Amino acid sequence: MKKLLLFTAVALLGLTATNAQVKLGFGVGYAVPSGDVADFTDGGISAHFELGYGVTENIDVSFLYTGDFLVGADLDEAGVSGSIGNVAVGTYMVNGRYYFTESGFRPYGSLGLGLASIGAIEVDGSSAELAASTSNFAFRPALGFKYGVLNMNAAYLSAGKTGEASVNDISFNIGLLFTFGGK
Template sequence: MKKLVISFFVLFMGITSAFSQGDFRFGVNGGIPVGDVEDFSNFHLGTDVAYMFNVAEVLDVGPLLGYSHYFVEDDFDDIQFIPVAASGRFGLSSFYLGADLGYAIGVDDGNDGGFYYRPMLGYRIGKLGIAASYEGISMDGGSINSINLGIEFGL
């Protein structure tokens, strides 16, 4: 797993060096777990960094690397993931629609990870965006989901 994360990081840095016309975006979000996980988790916190390329006047796409943490109650270990995804943002004036699709690598013991998806709706004020999103990770035997509110900074 560590080799996969390191390989993605090297690939990510190589792509960003080769294409300097993009821009970095850093996001932080928090939310409420829903679905299968809401019975034993009470809060979700996530962060991500993306390097977005403007491919059309209203469309940005690029790779995304993040960290997602579900805080678990009682004597159980917290659930943690490293999402590796393709990210897209479609801008409509100040509003934008977005989606992240990829794989969430499980970090904690016994967590194999799963398919990662996060649709979002946001409002951009200059380089700052405020976004509502639904994060889902589909794994064998269930899913881990949350409804989130966050901010995204353009660097």
């Protein structure tokens, strides 16, 4: 009986390995702050890295890391002037992607769920220091397309709150998404 179970497990593993599609992707983009963080930051840069697996031709599951850096702004409101530091958001997520077509131009929708680490960085002249840091639950829905290895998307990141300020952004990304193995 043990030999039959072992044979079945090896056969199933071999069957899935022949159609396995490992995904490797990375890219950069522009992040536009939204929510309360938009009151004291300007736009910034966004970068991402992902490593995943193609479950079927239309479904991918991946580990996704994104890093968004929002540049602080100068304030001059109601007679109060000063500058606000930068905000850095790093997220570690499990991301699911569904492709609406199977070949050529492939539009998709995706959803990432995970942990966001938010850090406020104060810049003063030539030195920088971490002013505040917090971790929250985060989600990241996105719409995009893949054509060959080119991957473009627009994503909304909700990284929770730091203090009383909500930290969200909308990013527009371009990158490469490679597929190894499979058909």
